[in-house]
Amino acid sequence: MWQEALWTRGRYLLEKSDGGEGVEGPESLGDGCPAFQSEVCLDDEKPQDWLYESYYRMSQQHPLIVFLLLIVMGTCLALLAVFFxxxxxxxxxxxxxxxxxxxxxxxxxxxxxxCIESVFKRMLRLFSLLIWACLVTMGYLFMFSGGKLSPWDQVSFFLFIVFVVYTMLPFSMKWAVTASGITCLSHTITLSICLTSTVTELEPLIWQILANVIIFTCGNLAGAYHKHLMDLALKQTYQDTCNCIKS
Known part of the structure; x- marks a missing residue:
């Protein structure tokens, strides 16, 4: 059963690429597609071809972004319900x-x-940027609408955004590091500017801001490490799937 399921998935992806011709069974999946053997399923080569991208997009990125959207929509509804x-x-x-x-x-x-696959593939990065921007905007809204501003204000929410960027949004490592860095730096700089003019002693504020920086740094390191390990695990799973289909 599992071999048939793997072969069916591989046949579907191949048909998406070459119009559905030339794929008649598990044997033709390996024999009739040299690229599938020589480029996709070699353990020594980095699997960044179209088949790996499709596998990564539909097996990991799509379920995660759908789950994230359900979480944030539920959060927004809960906030509105509590407000009224x-x-x-x-x-x-x-x-x-x-x-x-x-x-x-x-x-x-x-x-x-x-939920529309063709739109999801074309606008994946735009969707990710919009979700990230909305979360950051909501973080600043909570920060400045909660009364008196404090040095630790919304640190937990911005740390949540950092973890979301690394674990649930379909960003590459470069984009994830950039988005997380902007999130943390903007929070730190904004709080520093707003609180400098209101406090009487700067030394306690400096230590509190430094504590925030340490928390954000640890969050970024943990998120980047997790994303790196997940990418390695996914590539290994992809290679194992290819080898099972080929055999």
Whole structure:
């Protein structure tokens, strides 16, 4: 059963590339496609061909981004429900009432488009950037709408964004490091500028900001290490799948 399933998956991907011709069975999957043998299934060669990209996109990136969208949409709905249940004055929280529903609408739109495979493949990076930008915007909204600003304000939420970038958004390592770096630097610089003019003693603020920097650095290192290991594991799984199909 599992060999038949692997062969069926390989045949589907090959048919997507060459129009569905020339693939008649498990034997023809290896014999009729030299590239599949010489380029895809060699252990010594980095598997960055079209078949690996399709495998990576549909087996890892698509389920993760769908799950992430469900999480953030549920979070937005919960925030709106708590807000209206608390009976807060809407005029005092206009930024919240504008940002959260807008983000919810954007997440829902992306969720619908992600379910269309052709759109998902073409606009994957754009969807990832939009989700990341919305999360960062929500973080700043929570920071400046929560009353008195403190040095540790929304550190946990921005750390959550860092982990999301490394583990759930379909970024490459380069893009993930860049997005996480911008997230952490913007939080640190913004807090430093806003709090410098309000505190009377700078030394405690410096130590608190330094603690935030250490937390963000550890979060980035852990996220990058996890992403690196997951990429290696996925490539090994891909090679094993290719070898099973070929045999």
């Amino acid at each position: 249940a608390s009976g807060l004055n809407t005029e005092d929280h206009l930024a919240f009432l504008i940002t959260v529903p807008t983000a919810l609408f954007l997440f829902l739109s992306i969720f619908i488009l992600v």
